Amino acid sequence: TQLGSAVSTLTTMNHRTLLRLIIVVVLTDAWCTALNCYVCTDNPDDGSVDYDADCGQYDYRRNTHTSDNDGCGIDIYDNGFTFRAPSGGWADGECYHGTDHTFCNCASSLCNTDSFCAQCGYPRPTPPGTTEYTPIATTVQPETTSTEATTTVLPPHTTTSFSTNTPAKRKCYQCINCGHVEASTPVIEDAFLSCMTTMVLESAEVIRSGSYTEYPDGECVAHTETLSCYCSKDLCNDINIEF
Template sequence: MDQQTILLFIALLTTAAVRLSTAVKACYSCSDVPGHDEYDSQCGAYDYRGHTHDDFIWQNCFLKIYECGYVTRGGTTGYHEEGYCSNWPGGITCYCQNYYCNTDSYCEKCVSSSTPGTPEHTTITTTEPLTTTYTSTTTAEPPSPTTDATLATTSDPAATFSCYNCMDCATVDEDTTPIIEDKFLSCSTIVILESVVVIRGGNYDAHPDGECVTNTGSVQCWCTGDICNRNSIRY
């Protein structure tokens, strides 16, 4: 073996050692895509703290968000810089390098803002605004007695709906394609507070009509009814 080959071999070993030494070994690992091996209906929660997986060859954790609203979390052997974003037809994926770092995020830095700035109590205007305002920093306050009673009712568990399905869509109209499916138990609208990006989709979990939750960095509201997630969220 000549000297050049030896030096090349040493360089390869050094690179591999550095990569292994910085490899991420533990990430949140789940998906709310039906039929996924690690299916968890709560995987799409902003502050997910559920199933984890360890693998010594993982170098990044990732968070994948599909345009239809599904979320997958896990680890990858491919190396990416901290905060790297991949935009692909049908969704976005963002990568991070710390243990269990693929939570408390909806890849906000990967999605351009639809509305410049983040004014307090911003309203994302759509066709039929909600009348309820939620101001809690942890979970939304219950509707007031003056709120339309239909917002506080729980939907018929046998009812299923079609929902608007889009990412970065502050408004929806007749040209916005809904998910035509008969299995969604609720529709949801998520607003990323920092960038005022709106994500709309369907859920296989039932939620009371009008329920809202404020996570760190986002507000998510649910409704029950065909393409009901055209409404705005006031916060």
């Protein structure tokens, strides 16, 4: 009887210990997979998340939310509104082009800021002198006799150094779903280092804009859903991308 009581007590203790271990593992796993993302919209008619008039700012840092999603996203709508929230099922740096918006994804806490989805070809210019989120890795080395800083485009979540000289303003065509350039095609002028033409591979939609990142004239870069080609003269992004 004493032996049976001791076994019963030990079994109960083992069950309690096992239960504690399971709780610790579950809580630890939940803590490890939790991701903190910025959450907001500047569209007063969108009631899905908290409204914040500053949501469209490039360096937005205000409302946050922690969830078990594996990514954070930014939706930039063609009508100018911005939406930030947790996302799931997308690769780091992946893009999606909807009928009325462009979405870009990132995969670390609070990563859905300091970006206007430039790697997706969205024509909302990134402020000069800032670091735009991009998965491309390209380095342009300066001449040995030059005192200019190196311009470097690095993998996601790293800093980018820009030239210390202020570049001259450059004109680029800026439009969405514009397969051909016409006299009425909008033109934007700013301190762009390149003009770019981006094709959405699935829909063949063409997007034209300016870029504050310097690329070799004529270089084309393929992303998950887009192909972007760059040039370095005024209004040079007037041609179609050929496959």
